[in-house]
Every structure is written in C-alpha cells, then in structure tokens.
Amino acid sequence: TDTSQFNSLYTFDTFIEGPSNQFVKSAAFGVAQKPGKSFNPLFIHGGVGLGKTHLLHSIGNFIHTHHKSTNLKSVTTEAFINDLVFHLRNKSVDQMKRFYRNLDVLIVDDIQFLQDRLNFEEEFCNTFESLINQNKQIIIASDKPPSHLKLSQRLTARMEWGLVAHVGVPDLETRVAILQNKAGLKNVKIPNDVAFFIAERIFNNIRQLEGAINRLAAYSRLINAQLTKELAQTLLQEMLSFSPQKKISVENILKSVATVFEVKVSDIKGESRLKEIALARQVAMYLSKELITDSLQKIASSFGGKTHSTLLHAWKKIKNEIENNQTLLRQIEIIKKNIEE
Numbered sequence: 001t002d003t004s005q006f007n008s009l010y011t012f013d014t015f016i017e018g019p020s021n022q023f024v025k026s027a028a029f030g031v032a033q034k035p036g037k038s039f040n041p042l043f044i045h046g047g048v049g050l051g052k053t054h055l056l057h058s059i060g061n062f063i064h065t066h067h068k069s070t071n072l073k074s075v076t077t078e079a080f081i082n083d084l085v086f087h088l089r090n091k092s093v094d095q096m097k098r099f100y101r102n103l104d105v106l107i108v109d110d111i112q113f114l115q116d117r118l119n120f121e122e123e124f125c126n127t128f129e130s131l132i133n134q135n136k137q138i139i140i141a142s143d144k145p146p147s148h149l150k151l152s153q154r155l156t157a158r159m160e161w162g163l164v165a166h167v168g169v170p171d172l173e174t175r176v177a178i179l180q181n182k183a184g185l186k187n188v189k190i191p192n193d194v195a196f197f198i199a200e201r202i203f204n205n206i207r208q209l210e211g212a213i214n215r216l217a218a219y220s221r222l223i224n225a226q227l228t229k230e231l232a233q234t235l236l237q238e239m240l241s242f243s244p245q246k247k248i249s250v251e252n253i254l255k256s257v258a259t260v261f262e263v264k265v266s267d268i269k270g271e272s273r274l275k276e277i278a279l280a281r282q283v284a285m286y287l288s289k290e291l292i293t294d295s296l297q298k299i300a301s302s303f304g305g306k307t308h309s310t311l312l313h314a315w316k317k318i319k320n321e322i323e324n325n326q327t328l329l330r331q332i333e334i335i336k337k338n339i340e341e
Contacts, residue, residue: 005060005072005073005074006057006060006061006064006074007057008061010053010054010057010058010061011057011058011061011062012025012028012029012032012058012062014054014181015051015054015055015058016170016174016177016178016181017174018170018171018173018174018177019168019171019174019296019312019315020167020168020169020170020171020174021050021051021167021168021170021174023165023166024044024046024055024165024166024167025055027039027042027044027163027165028042028044028055028058028059028139028165029058029062031059031137031139032058032059032062032063032066033062033066035063035067035070035104035105035136035137036104036105036135036136036137037135039162039163040132040135040137040138040161040162041128041132041137041138041139041140041158041159041161041162041163042137042138042139042140042162042163042165043140043141043142043145043146043159043160043162043163043164043165044056044139044140044141044142044165044166044167045141045142045143045144045145045146045164045165045166045167046143046166046167046168047143047167047169047204047205048143048205048207049204049205049206049207049208050167050168050169050170050204050205050206051167051206052109052141052167053109053141055141055167056074056107056109056139056141057074059107059139060072060074060107063105070104070105071102071103071104071105072103072104072105072106072107073100073103073105073106073107074107074108074109075106075107075108075109076108076109076110076113077108077109077110077111077112077113077114078110078113080108080120080124081113081114081117081120083096084096084120084123093123097126097127100127100130100131101127101130101131101134103131103136104136104137105136105137105138105139106127106131106136106137106138106139107138107139108138108139108140108141109141110141110142110143111140111141111142111149111159112142112143112144112149114149114151114155115149115150115151116150118152121151121152121155124155125152125154125155125158128155128158129158132158132161138162140159145164145166145323146159146160146164147160147323147324164323166319168290168319169203169204169290170206171289171293171295171296172196172199172200172203172293172294172295173295173296175199175202175203175206175209175293176192176195176196176199178199178206178209179195179198179199179209179212179213180195182209182210182213183195183213183216183217186213186214186217187217188213188216188217188220188221188227189227190213190216190227191227191228193229194227194228194229194232197229197232197233198212198232198236198240199293200293201240202236202239202240203293208239211239212232212236212239215235215236215239216231216232216235216236219231219235248291248292248339249292250284250288250292250299250302250303251302252339253284253287253288253291253292253335253339254268254269254284256335256338256339257280257283257284257287257335258280259338260331260334260335260338261276261279261280261283261331262276263276263277263280267280268280268281268284268303269303269304270304271304281303281314282314282317282318283318283328283331283332283335284303285299285300285303285306285310285311285314285315285318286314286315286317286318286319286332287332287335287336287339288302288311289311289312289315290315291336291339295308296308296311296312299311318332
C-alpha cells in the first residue's frame, strides 16, 4: 500500500468523538479492524468539513499499520474518472479494470461527483460489484445519503447494501474539545472562555475551527500575547461573521413545529404520549440539536426539563426515519424554512 495516500495526522486517536459522530466512528473502526467482514459497503455522508475525509484516512492508516499485506487504494471520484478517461484514450481499460478489481480495500471520496456521468457510473458500478462479490471492502463518502444522489437505481441500491452512517454537526461541547485538541497540537494555550466563545460562533464546519486555531496560534507566537475573547473577536472577525444574523431559539422551533403538526407548544413540552404529539416533540428535539449551538443539557431543559439522553434518542430516531420517509423529510424542510425566514 502507498502510504502517501493518507495524511498521517488523520487517525482514529486524533478524531474527536461526540454524540453526532460516535456511531460513524465506531462503524469506521469496525471496518478498519476487519475489512470485508462487517458493514460492506460502508457509506459515510455529511456536510462539508465535518470529518468524513478524516475518517477515510483513519481507516487507511489503521489498515496500513495492522494489515500490511492488504492491497488498498484510496481515490477521489474525480481521480477515478480521470483515470478512466486516460485508459479509454490509451485503449487500456482492461489494465485499469484488472488493477481496481484486484484490490482488497477501495476507499472512494466525494461520490456525488459521479452524478450525471452515466458512462463513468457504469464502470464504477461494475468495479463495485466485482469487489463486493469477492468480499472485498468498499468505503464511500458523500455529502448526501445514497437516496438523495442523482445516480442509477442499480448503484444507489448497492451503496445501501451495507451500512449508511451520518456525520452530524458537532455539538458545543465537542466543538470546544476539537478546539482544545487542535490548540494542544500547536502548543497554544486557549482559555476555556475563549474556546466557548469561538465554538459558539463557528458551528457547522470543523475546518473553520482549525483555521481559527491556526490564525490564533500564529498571532500568539509572533506577539507572545495572552489569548482573550476580545483578541479572538478582532483576529477572527470575518470567520465569526459566518454565524447567522438571526439567533434560532428552541421557542422559534417549537412554534414552527406546532404550526406544521397542528398541535400546541404546551403539548410538545408536556408528557403526552399521543402519536402526533410525540412525533412533533421528537422533530422539535431533532431540529433543536441540528440548528442550535447550545449544549445538549441546555436544549433538553427547554422541553419541560427532559434529559439530554431523551433528546439524543429523539434526534437519532428522526435522523433514521428521514432516510426513508419523504413526507416527514418535506415537513422538516418546511419547518426549517419557516424558522429561517
């Protein structure tokens, strides 16, 4: 295996775990320990900068260290397409087929770039089937779940054969842990109040958090200054402006959910087990965790003193449900639109 395919800093040990990525990290680790034996294919999806590539490299690094003889290839979808174009021009497609179909593990990033490219999709699908039929491991990453990609039914169905796992937006505590971890790697001391200040304002992209730390680290080394909230605000001004102008609150979410589901806010906050009220409550909890940067404990307490484990349970339930339930997904999209307007 060519180790230069993988960033040595991206390992399971350096991946900061939280409620939004615990499941996908466990699945990735399971695949790395026993390639081809569980979760095949493993399909990882989530927004930009949330750690999908980190997990792919972690799998690659782990396999290279613990399964040295494994024939492993990591490729972006764009590189796969370029490879195929090159071999088509040189009339050597059979050579490419042999190479890919003799792999033990294939890791593919950004599968969404295969959309609307039917000829390339067909070749990828054939390679995919050949490897799966030999019990060879495939790991795929995308910004959307398979069902939301404009790909043939044949390929979509195959990508859903194994396990589809979502990388969510990290909650406040996880973002603070990520900041502290990145700062530690750069030998920068970041006070807790400063870490919280930044994490509350950069919340949907880990790469932005890394960028913030890089800038603070460079400044503190040059000026040898103590990091404060005021200094962070000055240095990271344009990064922190990514925060939405409108602060979304649990109350906004509750009102919007109550309107769409035709129930009362007081019922959602209450203990009623009626099916439509219980569903509205779970949707409100799901959206609160997705859209609000407060701690889980604080969000949960807004639901009539529920615990954060109740909130997490509701979030997981709705997250799984919308993978297959288009009606519920549409309702949630309407609620989101109402909240953001």
